[in-house]
Amino acid sequence: MALATLGGLRWSAALVAATLAGVALVRRLGARPTTFGSARPGAGAWVAAGVAAVVFVAGATGWTTQPDFYYHWGLKARRFLEIGGADYYFLAGPSAWRLHPDYPLLAPELFLLPSLPGGVWREGAALALSAATFALLLLALRRALREAGLGGARLEVVGAAAAALLGAFWIAYGLTGSAEPLVALALLLALPALMDSGKPEPARGWELGLAAALAAAAKLEGVPLALLVIGADALRRTVRTRALPPLAHLARTTLPTLVVALPWLLLARAYRLFLETNAGEWRWERAGEILPALAWSALHPDWALAPLALLALPLALRHPRLAAAAAVVLAQLALYLAVYFTGPVDTRFYVLSTFQRLLFHLLPATFVLVAARFAGAAQPFPRAPLPRESAS
């Protein structure tokens, strides 16, 4: 849709249908369908399905709407629907600093999709679409757990517990209508490839590339995450094969991100959308405000102590198959902390109002990695052979 905006095309249901048809055609010609979990779901899968149903109903009825839906995402979606495309004049306007005009636009584009056919804003449909991403998140979580070596009762218990904890936060904090789930979903989708899943090339490279692109398109925080995912994959391959990754692989992992991020970057720079408050001077003295606020956010009842799993994540760095993914999660966490040290805003309020939901980006993947480290190690990891092209 960003490309359509660049090309001066008005957004419409026909444009979306044509795009989806093109994607379906490419999938049919190329990659094999992705399987999410086993053919016979166990009890944990049914618990997760129940949690997803509760989250969906709560979200679709407006019970768990994130205020940012009205601050940023939904507001932009309504405006874009009105205009028939991304309204960069509005985003560059003098009042738009209140709605983060520099963020990538995938979330508002998704939220306006159900309204495109009639041209009338359907808030309930937008919220339902957002709430449905929780089910996708749980499917990706289950798939990542299986790829990490969990099976049987371990898979069912960890899957059910993770679903309940994530669902609890979604409801208590109110995440419907925000872009956070898309970033979390992107990281989960990248995990199997980062863990050397059994999927062969070129599908594995495309999978990682598309996951990185999803992160980059979802939110500003997703852009460095995409770079970390791509970089960690390249580094992991280089260490393992003692040779630089082949260009074809690099193209597969980086092209999707370039396709979604470059138009956004060019337009955001052309319209001068980047806010001065995004980053500033590093100040160590902010630690006095940051650390208590981090502790308050991580130990808030909304998260039911789940962020403590992050403390176990460094142990995954020593596991050959988990190290790259664990490094990505820890690096992204370090980046969030660095932003708090540099943001020229009210530091305490900044942390208190954001860190709880930023944790949502990282905790689903953290659950997978920690579970794989402690509960999956009993099962041997089938190590996928690298394709011939990478050995050459």
Added chain:
Amino acid sequence: MRLRLPAARRVIAVALLCWALAALGWAVAVRPGREAEARAVTGDPFRWRRETASVRALERLLAAHGAKIARGATVLVLARAPDGTAAGHVWHWAQYLAPHVNFHEAEDVGRTAPAEHALLWGAARPRPGWRRWASEGEFALYEVRP
């Protein structure tokens, strides 16, 4: 669920599941009070959960008269609110409800085209020459004459 695990791990698994499901139950139980809790903390009288009289009044005003404002017109938002956060919420909610209009606060409007309308909240006073167009509760919509 049949747990084919060693006894110690079975205890951990059951405890983890119970903890997670209890967290989910707690979340469902506390959610309804979250908006009231937020209002009590911030003292913000304008929350968009459709609870306060202010929110209702703005919704009624823009539902009845928002469509009459020309597409792309500039509307100045003047709010005498207890704090800036509440005034910002009015801007957000008005912009959400009438997306075809460009709402601006006084601090923004100097950098854009002159306002054609003004949305006043609470004790905010109209400037000389403005013509009252419509009002609902604490909100009034004015036509600004050059």
